[in-house]
Amino acid sequence: MNRRSATRWSAAAFLAAGATLALATAAPAGAAPVRTDELGAIQTRCERAIDQRLTTLGDLTERVGGAQHLSADDRGELTAEIDHDTSGLSALRTTIAGESTLASLRQDCRAIVDDYRVYVLLAPKTHLVVGADAADAALDAFSSADASLSAAIDRARTNGTDAAAIADAQAKQQDMNAQTTRARGLVDPIVPAVIALTPADFNAGTAGPKLDSSRQSLRDARAALAAAKGDLDAAIHDLTRT
Amino acid sequence: MDRPRRARRGTAVLVALTGATLALAGCGSGGNRQDTTATTATTATTAPSATRASATTSASTATGAPTAAAQPAGTSTLASADAAVAAQLQRLDGELSASTATSEGDPTR
Numbered sequence: 055m056n057r058r059s060a061t062r063w064s065a066a067a068f069l070a071a072g073a074t075l076a077l078a079t080a081a082p083a084g085a086a087p088v089r090t091d092e093l094g095a096i097q098t099r100c101e102r103a104i105d106q107r108l109t110t111l112g113d114l115t116e117r118v119g120g121a122q123h124l125s126a127d128d129r130g131e132l133t134a135e136i137d138h139d140t141s142g143l144s145a146l147r148t149t150i151a152g153e154s155t156l157a158s159l160r161q162d163c164r165a166i167v168d169d170y171r172v173y174v175l176l177a178p179k180t181h182l183v184v185g186a187d188a189a190d191a192a193l194d195a196f197s198s199a200d201a202s203l204s205a206a207i208d209r210a211r212t213n214g215t216d217a218a219a220i221a222d223a224q225a226k227q228q229d230m231n232a233q234t235t236r237a238r239g240l241v242d243p244i245v246p247a248v249i250a251l252t253p254a255d256f257n258a259g260t261a262g263p264k265l266d267s268s269r270q271s272l273r274d275a276r277a278a279l280a281a282a283k284g285d286l287d288a289a290i291h292d293l294t295r296t
Numbered sequence: 297m298d299r300p301r302r303a304r305r306g307t308a309v310l311v312a313l314t315g316a317t318l319a320l321a322g323c324g325s326g327g328n329r330q331d332t333t334a335t336t337a338t339t340a341t342t343a344p345s346a347t348r349a350s351a352t353t354s355a356s357t358a359t360g361a362p363t364a365a366a367q368p369a370g371t372s373t374l375a376s377a378d379a380a381v382a383a384q385l386q387r388l389d390g391e392l393s394a395s396t397a398t399s400e401g402d403p404t405r
Contacts, residue, residue, distance in 0.1 A: 117391075178395045185391030192384035199377035206374060269395055276388055283381050290374050 093159065097150055100163040104147045107172040111140045114180045121187040123194075131249055132180055139170050171253040178265050179248045185272050186244040189237065192279055196234045199286055203227050206293050215293065223292035230285035233278045240275035244268045 118124070118132045146162060153159040170176070203223070210220050247268050255261035 181391045181395035185388050185395065188384045188387040188391060192381050192388065195377045195380035195384060199374055199381070202373035202377060269392070272388070272392055272395075276385070276392060279381070279385055279388070283378075283385065286374075286378055286381065290378065293374075 093154070093156065096156075096159055096163070097153065100150050100159070100166060101147055103163070103166050104143045104150070107143055107166070107170065108140060110172055110177055111136050111143075114177060117180060117184050121184045123187045123190045124183070128183060128245055128249060132183060135176060136180070139172060139176060143170060143172075168257060169253060171256045175251060175253060175256045175261055175265070178269070179251055182248050182265065182268050182272060183245050186241050189241045189272065189275050189279065193234055193238055193241070196230065196279075196282055196286070200227065200231060200234075203230075203286075203289055203293075210293050219292040219295065223289040226285040226289035226292065230282045230289070233282035233285065237275040237278040237282065240271045240278065244271055 114136050115133070118129060118136070121129070124132075143166065146165060150159065150162045153162060204227070207220055207223055207227070210223070247264050251261040251264060
């Protein structure tokens, strides 16, 4: 079972647990008390839901660690959030294991989702920030390529390179720069838009649209960068073909 | 591209790498810039985003290859930048894919 399937299963299990809890709490006074093994089964499901989130948080930590262009502030903020969720969910796991009433257990299990929003907020937010970091790194590489391309074109003029090839390389360079300018405009707003989003924002319905629009911006930036890469490859071909 | 053609092109790029490395080193441009082999991703130090820290990855400078004065200048850093761009785009694809995967599905998550 892959992680996604496992997560869906976990969500389904959690909902089932919630339904069980709802039925249990809705039972009239004097009804048969909930069996201990039922309490234990719910505890196990909720603990599993926490364990899966802790695995995800570990993966996010690695991704943030591998991002080379993150500012110290952005890196610190993401790391602090991941650490906060890791310690909070670990403590919640201990609390859940010690619960003896359905009412308290229900509240604890609900908190796994509502108080942390690991899957729908922190994970996509981290991916978007690290993705923007990768786009920044690509843009810096394009900036270097632009300078090198100009130098190569200047040299090509003195080396007897075909004038048509030089003109084509210049045209590709111009389009490359237009594409990277567009990508820069799409990428720069992403981190400021998502970095401070909280579970409360998600619960209020304001975080989801920002994540969606930022994801679309990153996709559009990716398309612009791909076009710029095509221009760069074509310009290199123009200047190196014999 | 077939294998022999790719091999020829790779050889041409390697020769160009060395020649242009020497040329760039001689003119003193790009104080912190480092050339890399075509397979080593590097990031340039030029024009970092205002809100981002500039960073460079370790890079190996091509040495020991014959000089090639007739090679087009600038193809060394061009090849390096091209490889760096490709590496970062691949990384970007991974994050985009992961971002989409983690945000889909059950709203109770």
